[in-house]
Amino acid sequence: MAETKAPTARPLSPHLQIYRLTLTMMMSIVHRITGFSLYVGTLFLAWWLLAAASGPPGYAKFEWFAGSIIGRLILFGYTWALIHHMLGGIRHLIWDTGRGLGPSEREWLAAANLIGSIAITALLWLFGLLAMGGPR
C-alpha cells in the first residue's frame, strides 16, 4: 500500500457564518433568545405572585428588588421580550397560513415586528411610570 497522504482539506457544508446577516435571520434568533429569556423570567413572575400571597413583609422585599435599578432593567427587558416574542408569534401564525412569505412581505413583517415591539414597550413604560406618579 502506498503511503497515506495527509487528509486533504475537504470543503465543509456552509454554515451560518458564510451568509450575510439579514433582518429575517436576526429576527429568527431573537425570537428564540426572547423565548429563552421569558422562560427564565417566569421565576420573577412566580416570585411576585408568591410574595403577594405571603403578606406585606414578603411583598416589600419583592417591591424593593423590582424597584432597584437591576430590577427595573430586568422588568424593562422582560416587557420588551414579552411584546417582541408575542408579535413574532403572530408573524409565525401568519406564516402558518401560508401568507407573508414573499421576499418583500417577510422583510416588512420583520421590520414591523421590531418597530412594533420597541414602540409598544416604550408606551407601556411611559404609561406605567405615569401611573406610578413619575419615574422616582
Place this chain on the structure above:
Amino acid sequence: MSEASPKHIRTPLSRVRGFGAAHSGTSHFWRQRLTAVANIPLTIAVVVIIVMLLGRNQAAVAQILGSPLVAIIMLLFIASITTHMRIGMQVIIEDYVHDETGKFVLIMANTFFCIAVGLASAYGILKLSFGV
C-alpha cells in the same frame, strides 16, 4: 395467521403511515400553536392587570389578584405559558444538545422546571383567591 380477520390484511406500515410515532407526531407542533393563540389575549389581559396594580400596596394587590376574574385569567395565563415554554425549551435543547444523556437530563429538568414554576404561581393565586 389462520384466524386473520379482513382488517389485518393491511400491513402494519400502511396502518401507521401518516400518523407518526404513537399517532402523536404532530402533537408538539399543534400544542405550540394552540398555546400561542391562547397566549395572545391572555398576555394582553395580564399586561393590563399588571399596569393596574403598579404602585399599589400589598393589600390592594392581594385583593385584586384574588378577585375571581383576575385570578382565573392569571391561572389560564400560567397554564398556557408554562405549556408553551416547555415545548419551546425542548426544541432548543434538541437543537443544541447532542449528547444523549445530557439531552435526556435537560429535557427532564425542563419539564420539572415548568411544572414547578406553574404550580408555585398557581398556588400564590389560589391562596390569595381563597383567602387562606
